[in-house]
Amino acid sequence: MIFEIGEKIFRVMKAFREPRIATKDIVKEPAHKSPIFRGRHVVKYEICTGCDACNKICPVDAIKMKPLPIKRPNKVPEVNLAICIFCGLCEDVCPTKPEKAIKLAGGDIEMITDGTNNALDNFWVRVEIPQEWIEKKKKEEEEKAAKRKAKQEALLKGAANTMGKDEK
Structure with missing residues:
Protein backbone atom coordinates (compact mmCIF):
# COMPACT_ATOMS: atom_id res chain seq x y z
CA MET A 1 0.00 0.00 0.00
CA ILE A 2 2.80 2.41 0.85
CA PHE A 3 4.43 1.46 -2.44
CA GLU A 4 1.23 2.38 -4.40
CA ILE A 5 0.98 5.76 -2.64
CA GLY A 6 4.65 6.45 -3.35
CA GLU A 7 4.13 5.54 -7.02
CA LYS A 8 1.18 7.94 -7.34
CA ILE A 9 3.15 10.76 -5.69
CA PHE A 10 6.05 10.09 -8.06
CA ARG A 11 3.73 10.28 -11.12
CA VAL A 12 2.21 13.58 -9.94
CA MET A 13 5.66 15.12 -9.31
CA LYS A 14 6.82 13.95 -12.73
CA ALA A 15 3.76 15.55 -14.38
CA PHE A 16 4.59 18.88 -12.73
CA ARG A 17 8.25 18.74 -13.82
CA GLU A 18 7.59 17.63 -17.41
CA PRO A 19 4.42 19.24 -18.73
CA ARG A 20 2.99 17.47 -21.77
CA ILE A 21 2.56 19.32 -25.01
CA ALA A 22 -0.86 19.22 -26.63
CA THR A 23 -0.75 17.01 -29.68
CA LYS A 24 -4.05 18.05 -31.22
CA ASP A 25 -5.36 21.52 -32.07
CA ILE A 26 -9.11 21.25 -31.48
CA VAL A 27 -9.78 24.43 -33.42
CA LYS A 28 -8.38 22.91 -36.61
CA GLU A 29 -9.19 19.26 -35.98
CA PRO A 30 -12.22 17.93 -34.07
CA ALA A 31 -11.60 15.77 -31.03
CA HIS A 32 -13.65 12.93 -32.49
CA LYS A 33 -15.92 12.26 -35.40
CA SER A 34 -19.16 10.42 -34.92
CA PRO A 35 -19.46 7.28 -37.04
CA ILE A 36 -23.16 8.03 -37.61
CA PHE A 37 -22.68 11.68 -38.65
CA ARG A 38 -24.38 12.03 -42.04
CA GLY A 39 -23.67 15.71 -42.62
CA ARG A 40 -25.31 19.08 -42.17
CA HIS A 41 -28.81 19.80 -43.43
CA VAL A 42 -29.67 21.30 -46.78
CA VAL A 43 -33.26 22.49 -47.26
CA LYS A 44 -34.60 22.89 -50.81
CA TYR A 45 -37.63 25.16 -50.58
CA GLU A 46 -38.42 24.70 -54.28
CA ILE A 47 -39.49 21.08 -53.82
CA CYS A 48 -40.70 21.19 -50.19
CA THR A 49 -44.42 20.47 -49.82
CA GLY A 50 -44.72 21.89 -46.30
CA CYS A 51 -46.07 18.58 -44.99
CA ASP A 52 -44.45 19.03 -41.53
CA ALA A 53 -43.38 15.35 -41.40
CA CYS A 54 -39.75 16.23 -40.64
CA ASN A 55 -40.81 18.42 -37.71
CA LYS A 56 -43.08 15.72 -36.30
CA ILE A 57 -40.51 12.90 -36.46
CA CYS A 58 -37.53 14.83 -35.03
CA PRO A 59 -36.75 13.15 -31.68
CA VAL A 60 -35.16 16.27 -30.15
CA ASP A 61 -37.42 19.00 -31.65
CA ALA A 62 -34.55 20.56 -33.58
CA ILE A 63 -36.79 21.44 -36.55
CA LYS A 64 -39.12 24.43 -36.56
CA MET A 65 -41.40 25.28 -39.47
CA LYS A 66 -41.05 28.77 -40.94
CA PRO A 67 -44.42 30.09 -42.18
CA LEU A 68 -44.69 31.43 -45.73
CA PRO A 69 -47.21 33.89 -47.22
CA ILE A 70 -48.36 31.36 -49.85
CA LYS A 71 -50.68 28.36 -49.74
CA ARG A 72 -48.37 25.64 -51.02
CA PRO A 73 -45.91 25.18 -49.39
CA ASN A 74 -47.26 27.21 -46.50
CA LYS A 75 -44.17 26.48 -44.38
CA VAL A 76 -40.59 25.23 -44.75
CA PRO A 77 -38.29 23.60 -42.19
CA GLU A 78 -35.44 25.34 -40.38
CA VAL A 79 -33.01 23.20 -38.37
CA ASN A 80 -31.27 24.10 -35.10
CA LEU A 81 -27.88 22.38 -35.35
CA ALA A 82 -27.10 23.08 -31.69
CA ILE A 83 -29.90 20.67 -30.72
CA CYS A 84 -29.82 18.27 -33.69
CA ILE A 85 -28.35 14.80 -33.17
CA PHE A 86 -27.91 14.28 -36.94
CA CYS A 87 -29.92 11.05 -36.95
CA GLY A 88 -31.30 11.62 -40.46
CA LEU A 89 -34.91 10.72 -39.65
CA CYS A 90 -36.06 13.99 -41.23
CA GLU A 91 -34.48 12.99 -44.54
CA ASP A 92 -35.87 9.46 -44.33
CA VAL A 93 -39.47 10.60 -43.74
CA CYS A 94 -39.50 13.35 -46.41
CA PRO A 95 -42.15 12.37 -49.00
CA THR A 96 -40.69 14.28 -51.97
CA LYS A 97 -39.31 12.05 -54.69
CA PRO A 98 -36.90 11.43 -56.35
CA GLU A 99 -35.00 14.19 -54.54
CA LYS A 100 -35.54 14.99 -50.86
CA ALA A 101 -36.51 18.51 -49.76
CA ILE A 102 -34.48 18.15 -46.54
CA LYS A 103 -31.24 16.27 -46.80
CA LEU A 104 -28.12 15.66 -44.76
CA ALA A 105 -25.51 16.49 -47.35
CA GLY A 106 -22.01 16.29 -45.97
CA GLY A 107 -20.06 19.07 -44.36
CA ASP A 108 -18.15 19.16 -41.12
CA ILE A 109 -19.16 18.38 -37.58
CA GLU A 110 -17.17 21.20 -35.93
CA MET A 111 -19.31 23.80 -34.26
CA ILE A 112 -17.09 25.94 -32.06
CA THR A 113 -18.62 28.99 -30.41
CA ASP A 114 -17.58 31.70 -28.02
CA GLY A 115 -20.43 30.66 -25.73
CA THR A 116 -22.69 33.67 -26.21
CA ASN A 117 -26.36 33.39 -27.08
CA ASN A 118 -25.83 35.41 -30.28
CA ALA A 119 -23.31 32.82 -31.50
CA LEU A 120 -25.98 30.12 -31.32
CA ASP A 121 -27.77 31.83 -34.23
CA ASN A 122 -24.94 30.58 -36.43
CA PHE A 123 -26.08 27.02 -35.75
CA TRP A 124 -29.40 27.34 -37.61
CA VAL A 125 -29.96 26.10 -41.12
CA ARG A 126 -32.18 28.98 -42.19
CA VAL A 127 -34.07 29.03 -45.47
CA GLU A 128 -33.67 32.25 -47.41
CA ILE A 129 -36.49 32.36 -49.95
CA PRO A 130 -36.24 35.00 -52.68
Whole structure:
Protein backbone atom coordinates (compact mmCIF):
# COMPACT_ATOMS: atom_id res chain seq x y z
CA MET A 1 0.00 0.00 0.00
CA ILE A 2 2.80 2.41 0.85
CA PHE A 3 4.43 1.46 -2.44
CA GLU A 4 1.23 2.38 -4.40
CA ILE A 5 0.98 5.76 -2.64
CA GLY A 6 4.65 6.45 -3.35
CA GLU A 7 4.13 5.54 -7.02
CA LYS A 8 1.18 7.94 -7.34
CA ILE A 9 3.15 10.76 -5.69
CA PHE A 10 6.05 10.09 -8.06
CA ARG A 11 3.73 10.28 -11.12
CA VAL A 12 2.21 13.58 -9.94
CA MET A 13 5.66 15.12 -9.31
CA LYS A 14 6.82 13.95 -12.73
CA ALA A 15 3.76 15.55 -14.38
CA PHE A 16 4.59 18.88 -12.73
CA ARG A 17 8.25 18.74 -13.82
CA GLU A 18 7.59 17.63 -17.41
CA PRO A 19 4.42 19.24 -18.73
CA ARG A 20 2.99 17.47 -21.77
CA ILE A 21 2.56 19.32 -25.01
CA ALA A 22 -0.86 19.22 -26.63
CA THR A 23 -0.75 17.01 -29.68
CA LYS A 24 -4.05 18.05 -31.22
CA ASP A 25 -5.36 21.52 -32.07
CA ILE A 26 -9.11 21.25 -31.48
CA VAL A 27 -9.78 24.43 -33.42
CA LYS A 28 -8.38 22.91 -36.61
CA GLU A 29 -9.19 19.26 -35.98
CA PRO A 30 -12.22 17.93 -34.07
CA ALA A 31 -11.60 15.77 -31.03
CA HIS A 32 -13.65 12.93 -32.49
CA LYS A 33 -15.92 12.26 -35.40
CA SER A 34 -19.16 10.42 -34.92
CA PRO A 35 -19.46 7.28 -37.04
CA ILE A 36 -23.16 8.03 -37.61
CA PHE A 37 -22.68 11.68 -38.65
CA ARG A 38 -24.38 12.03 -42.04
CA GLY A 39 -23.67 15.71 -42.62
CA ARG A 40 -25.31 19.08 -42.17
CA HIS A 41 -28.81 19.80 -43.43
CA VAL A 42 -29.67 21.30 -46.78
CA VAL A 43 -33.26 22.49 -47.26
CA LYS A 44 -34.60 22.89 -50.81
CA TYR A 45 -37.63 25.16 -50.58
CA GLU A 46 -38.42 24.70 -54.28
CA ILE A 47 -39.49 21.08 -53.82
CA CYS A 48 -40.70 21.19 -50.19
CA THR A 49 -44.42 20.47 -49.82
CA GLY A 50 -44.72 21.89 -46.30
CA CYS A 51 -46.07 18.58 -44.99
CA ASP A 52 -44.45 19.03 -41.53
CA ALA A 53 -43.38 15.35 -41.40
CA CYS A 54 -39.75 16.23 -40.64
CA ASN A 55 -40.81 18.42 -37.71
CA LYS A 56 -43.08 15.72 -36.30
CA ILE A 57 -40.51 12.90 -36.46
CA CYS A 58 -37.53 14.83 -35.03
CA PRO A 59 -36.75 13.15 -31.68
CA VAL A 60 -35.16 16.27 -30.15
CA ASP A 61 -37.42 19.00 -31.65
CA ALA A 62 -34.55 20.56 -33.58
CA ILE A 63 -36.79 21.44 -36.55
CA LYS A 64 -39.12 24.43 -36.56
CA MET A 65 -41.40 25.28 -39.47
CA LYS A 66 -41.05 28.77 -40.94
CA PRO A 67 -44.42 30.09 -42.18
CA LEU A 68 -44.69 31.43 -45.73
CA PRO A 69 -47.21 33.89 -47.22
CA ILE A 70 -48.36 31.36 -49.85
CA LYS A 71 -50.68 28.36 -49.74
CA ARG A 72 -48.37 25.64 -51.02
CA PRO A 73 -45.91 25.18 -49.39
CA ASN A 74 -47.26 27.21 -46.50
CA LYS A 75 -44.17 26.48 -44.38
CA VAL A 76 -40.59 25.23 -44.75
CA PRO A 77 -38.29 23.60 -42.19
CA GLU A 78 -35.44 25.34 -40.38
CA VAL A 79 -33.01 23.20 -38.37
CA ASN A 80 -31.27 24.10 -35.10
CA LEU A 81 -27.88 22.38 -35.35
CA ALA A 82 -27.10 23.08 -31.69
CA ILE A 83 -29.90 20.67 -30.72
CA CYS A 84 -29.82 18.27 -33.69
CA ILE A 85 -28.35 14.80 -33.17
CA PHE A 86 -27.91 14.28 -36.94
CA CYS A 87 -29.92 11.05 -36.95
CA GLY A 88 -31.30 11.62 -40.46
CA LEU A 89 -34.91 10.72 -39.65
CA CYS A 90 -36.06 13.99 -41.23
CA GLU A 91 -34.48 12.99 -44.54
CA ASP A 92 -35.87 9.46 -44.33
CA VAL A 93 -39.47 10.60 -43.74
CA CYS A 94 -39.50 13.35 -46.41
CA PRO A 95 -42.15 12.37 -49.00
CA THR A 96 -40.69 14.28 -51.97
CA LYS A 97 -39.31 12.05 -54.69
CA PRO A 98 -36.90 11.43 -56.35
CA GLU A 99 -35.00 14.19 -54.54
CA LYS A 100 -35.54 14.99 -50.86
CA ALA A 101 -36.51 18.51 -49.76
CA ILE A 102 -34.48 18.15 -46.54
CA LYS A 103 -31.24 16.27 -46.80
CA LEU A 104 -28.12 15.66 -44.76
CA ALA A 105 -25.51 16.49 -47.35
CA GLY A 106 -22.01 16.29 -45.97
CA GLY A 107 -20.06 19.07 -44.36
CA ASP A 108 -18.15 19.16 -41.12
CA ILE A 109 -19.16 18.38 -37.58
CA GLU A 110 -17.17 21.20 -35.93
CA MET A 111 -19.31 23.80 -34.26
CA ILE A 112 -17.09 25.94 -32.06
CA THR A 113 -18.62 28.99 -30.41
CA ASP A 114 -17.58 31.70 -28.02
CA GLY A 115 -20.43 30.66 -25.73
CA THR A 116 -22.69 33.67 -26.21
CA ASN A 117 -26.36 33.39 -27.08
CA ASN A 118 -25.83 35.41 -30.28
CA ALA A 119 -23.31 32.82 -31.50
CA LEU A 120 -25.98 30.12 -31.32
CA ASP A 121 -27.77 31.83 -34.23
CA ASN A 122 -24.94 30.58 -36.43
CA PHE A 123 -26.08 27.02 -35.75
CA TRP A 124 -29.40 27.34 -37.61
CA VAL A 125 -29.96 26.10 -41.12
CA ARG A 126 -32.18 28.98 -42.19
CA VAL A 127 -34.07 29.03 -45.47
CA GLU A 128 -33.67 32.25 -47.41
CA ILE A 129 -36.49 32.36 -49.95
CA PRO A 130 -36.24 35.00 -52.68
CA GLN A 131 -39.19 37.37 -52.94
CA GLU A 132 -39.40 36.67 -56.70
CA TRP A 133 -40.10 32.99 -56.00
CA ILE A 134 -42.88 33.89 -53.55
CA GLU A 135 -44.43 36.31 -56.07
CA LYS A 136 -44.24 33.62 -58.78
CA LYS A 137 -46.02 31.11 -56.51
CA LYS A 138 -48.73 33.66 -55.61
CA LYS A 139 -49.32 34.32 -59.31
CA GLU A 140 -49.59 30.58 -60.02
CA GLU A 141 -52.13 30.23 -57.18
CA GLU A 142 -54.21 33.09 -58.59
CA GLU A 143 -54.16 31.55 -62.07
CA LYS A 144 -55.25 28.16 -60.69
CA ALA A 145 -58.05 29.80 -58.72
CA ALA A 146 -59.23 31.71 -61.82
CA LYS A 147 -59.24 28.50 -63.92
CA ARG A 148 -61.12 26.63 -61.18
CA LYS A 149 -63.70 29.42 -60.96
CA ALA A 150 -64.16 29.51 -64.75
CA LYS A 151 -64.59 25.73 -64.80
CA GLN A 152 -67.22 25.87 -62.03
CA GLU A 153 -69.11 28.66 -63.84
CA ALA A 154 -69.07 26.61 -67.06
CA LEU A 155 -70.43 23.58 -65.19
CA LEU A 156 -73.18 25.66 -63.58
CA LYS A 157 -74.06 27.22 -66.92
CA GLY A 158 -74.15 23.76 -68.56
CA ALA A 159 -76.33 22.43 -65.76
CA ALA A 160 -78.72 25.40 -66.09
CA ASN A 161 -78.98 24.83 -69.85
CA THR A 162 -79.66 21.12 -69.33
CA MET A 163 -82.37 21.87 -66.79
CA GLY A 164 -83.94 24.41 -69.14
CA LYS A 165 -84.11 21.85 -71.96
CA ASP A 166 -85.64 19.22 -69.63
CA GLU A 167 -88.49 21.57 -68.71
CA LYS A 168 -89.46 22.16 -72.34
